[in-house]
Amino acid sequence: MTALSAQILEAAGRRTEGSLLAAKEFLALGKRDAVDQALRRLVSRGQLVKITRGRYALPVRSRFGTRPPAPELVMAHLMTELGEQLVSSGVAAANALGLTTQMPVQQTFLSRTRSRKRYCFGKQEISLRQAPRWQFLLSDRPAGQAIRALAWLGPDEAGAALPKLRQALPTAEWEALLTVRAELPIWLVELLNEQEAEGARG
Structure with missing residues (x-):
């Protein structure tokens, strides 16, 4: 050497x-x-x-x-280096919260800026994908993961997942999710309001 x-x-x-x-x-x-x-x-x-x-x-x-080093740790260092926020994708968030068993072969992190870079960790590849500002609310807190999981599920499936999600989230995280609902898309606000109303009736 x-x-x-x-x-x-x-x-x-x-x-x-x-x-x-x-x-x-x-x-x-x-x-x-x-x-x-x-x-x-x-x-x-x-x-x-x-x-x-x-x-x-x-x-x-x-x-x-x-x-190879853990992708999450590399992404954390990369976030500091680039000076921008990176968060796990919606499917990864849904998996972490028990809303799906699906995990993509290629892991994706969400970025506020447009990027076509790909990162290799041995045989695993990670890419960055631009996402809207509201998907970065509450960052990598469980409540933030919930936002991205619901976004990934979409209007047709998110409603059915909300009861399970509410049980999975600590009370403080569910309340944090509700505090930012005004910044979320209308369809998601309506689903959260419906779930909150059902919880109040129960």
Whole structure:
């Protein structure tokens, strides 16, 4: 291993799981071509994982073997780097809340801005998809997940899921969901109002 590769690995090892490395960070150690070559060699040896163009991360090693860093942790670091909010998709939120057993092969995170970038984590691929502002309300709180889950289910299926969702959410999260309903689409506001009325009658 070259001294440059060793220095890159040493720097990567001081970071937390999911931290992203960029070639420009290491230009003080060598010329750009040399840095790029060192990064490619580290990837080919399995000592780094290429996440997307120009971005790398350290794989996680344990007694069970080696795996790419957790996508959620990489996305959290990416959110800081890009200075924008990223949240899990509606189907992922619905799965987390027990409203569906479906999980897509390709995981998607929602972004406020248009992006066509894809991120690779071994055999798993993650993409960013632009979504409206209201799907970012309450962020990754359970109430925020509920908003995105209902959006994914759509007007035809969300109504049937609401009773189960209300039982699954802690009272404080259900109340938080109701506090932002004025910012939600009309169809979703009407369903929430109907569910609230049924709860009051019960």
